[in-house]
Amino acid sequence: AQKVTQAQTEISVVEKEDVTLDCVYETRDTTYYLFWYKQPPSGELVFLIRRNSFDEQNEISGRYSWNFQKSTSSFNFTITASQVVDSAVYFCALKKGSNYKLTFGKGTLLTVNP
């Protein structure tokens, strides 16, 4: 069975602080994909990143960075110099290699205060 755990239900920071959102996953498969999505109040899930299980290289995109560690089954997401527009619910998701279903965590509500 697959499972995604986002232990942080809510995080509140002040603008310009760095913040890390944790994601721990469980799967027995050797081939799988990990994703992060952002859900602003409008409801649409915005795709941020996809990583496959064979690529542990960390990735940076502007103020966003992702740390993938198979040894700890974690795929953490860091926002550097947070901004008010980063306020949203962030979801981590897992998909088995041969599967089409995304398994989501419960999400982390990030509030960035001015």
Next chain:
Amino acid sequence: DAGVTQSPTHLIKTRGQQVTLRCSPKSGHDTVSWYQQALGQGPQFIFQYYEEEERQRGNFPDRFSGHQFPNYSSELNVNALLLGDSALYLCASSLSGSNQPQHFGDGTRLSIL
């Protein structure tokens, strides 16, 4: 380039009724998935359609059914509505490969009275 579009935005129904939700995929995408998101929860996979057939299904009862049309658009039908069906219903489209990221629409907010 239009993204995933869903209609209607909001819908109010009563128990026992039936509902149809609609989704147009992002241009170039041929695969449509449906998810149910209860308040404060992550989305739960209902099913995925590809080549007009249900390719994979999640743990949802047969009251939930769908259809995909030749233009790749899709419908989600829910019969005999229950109070517990109140949720945000999200449609996602993608290319057909299993490693392709799914792109989501704004969702349809369904309320059951």
